[in-house]
Amino acid sequence: MSLLEVNNITIKFGGLTAVSDFNLKLEKKEIVGLIGPNGAGKTTAFNAITGIYKPNSGTVVFDGIDITGILPDKITKLGIGRTFQNIRLFQNLSVLQNVMVGHHLRIKSSFISATLRMPGYVKEEKAMEEETRELLKRVGLIGLAYEKAGSLPYGQQRRLEIARALATHPKVLLLDEPAAGMNPQEANELMNFIQQIRDTFDLTILMIEHHMAVVMGICERILVLDHGITIAEGNPEQIRGNQRVVEAYLGVEEDA
Template sequence: MPLLDIQKISIQFGGLMAVSDFSMQMEKNDICGLIGPNGAGKTTVFNMLTGVYRPTRGKILFNGKSIAGMRPYNITSEGIARTFQNIRLMKNLTVLENVKISYIYQTKCNLAESILRLPRYFQEEKEIEEKSLELLKVFHLEDKKNELATNLPYGEQRRLEIARALATQPKLLLLDEPAAGMNPQETQKLSDLIRWIREKFDIAILLIEHDMRLVMGVCEKIVVLDYGKIIAEGTPEEIRNNPKVIEAYLGEEAAHA
């Protein structure tokens, strides 16, 4: 049974079919890419996977369970986390607070225990802080724990957003243009980070990305969208040499990158 099994999902906004009959499968520990021109429907696919949109038709199975139309927080609880093209940190909270808040899905205290500050509340607070600090250490952000997120350099903000997503303990991590705004050196570090996350956290990763060097270097499988429809899927080598992809998206220069 695949970890993720998307079966011919489509979504229509008024008279516009934004995504049509999109299907793909991912196994545990896969690193896959979703590419295509701007407006091809890539982020719309992510929004359907995370409960922002409900598919007009089709099925989304995660670990064999139907999640199409679930609320976003329920999908997070099932084991899917995401980052965004435009970083969405709580910028007026500290680095540590940004990670701690992601553990809300795992708390067991009820409202009364939290309000009355009963022993279990303090025990959970302690455990969450310890887990958050450990995660920050893994991402080399522990020395910034008390800084406001808004004061971090761009690359560190991106790492913090990924750390916060991983705090939900996902089985599948969705990265929406993680290399946006990065220089070539930062992009290379990101490529290494993505592989390391897969091994360290034992998860699958699906990314939307326009940087073809990153996509071709890190992904084992790539799906190409154009006008909401899949025009190609395969290995990086197959995609690089696919005439339809070159015509619609890559161009000759990128194809030979």
């Protein structure tokens, strides 16, 4: 059985079908790309996998468990982390504090214990901070631990957002346009970073991306959506040579 299986999901908003009979299988430690023009249904598919949307039909099965329509926090606890197209950092908090937010998902102390800073919570908080420091070391951000997130260069903010997702202990990591707005040097650094965290944290990665150099450079498989329908699937060479893909997407992208 695949680590993640999306089986024939369809998502409708009123009379609009955003995703139609979408299928996806992810194997352990794969890096898979999901591409297509704006409005193709890519983020909608992400939202169905992570519980933000409940499909009208079809199922999402993660590590043998049917997670279709369950709450996002439950899905995250099971081991699916994600980032968003628009950076959602706490701009006035430090790098360390932002990543600690990801660790809070697994804290056992009650709200009252945290508010009163009871010994059990203080102990958990100390362990959480130590784990966060170790994570920042592993992703190359420890030197920025006390910098405000909003003061970081754009590329570092993207890296920080990924680090916060890693703090939730994912088995599968969904990245929504991680290279958006990056210059070529930042995009190259991002590719190396994604491959590094895949190997370091034993991750499976599914990424939406418009930056074709990134997609073709690191993805082992690519799925192409157009108007909610999967029009192609294959390795980078197969996708490059697919005329339907070229007509629907690659041929109209400046960076294609």
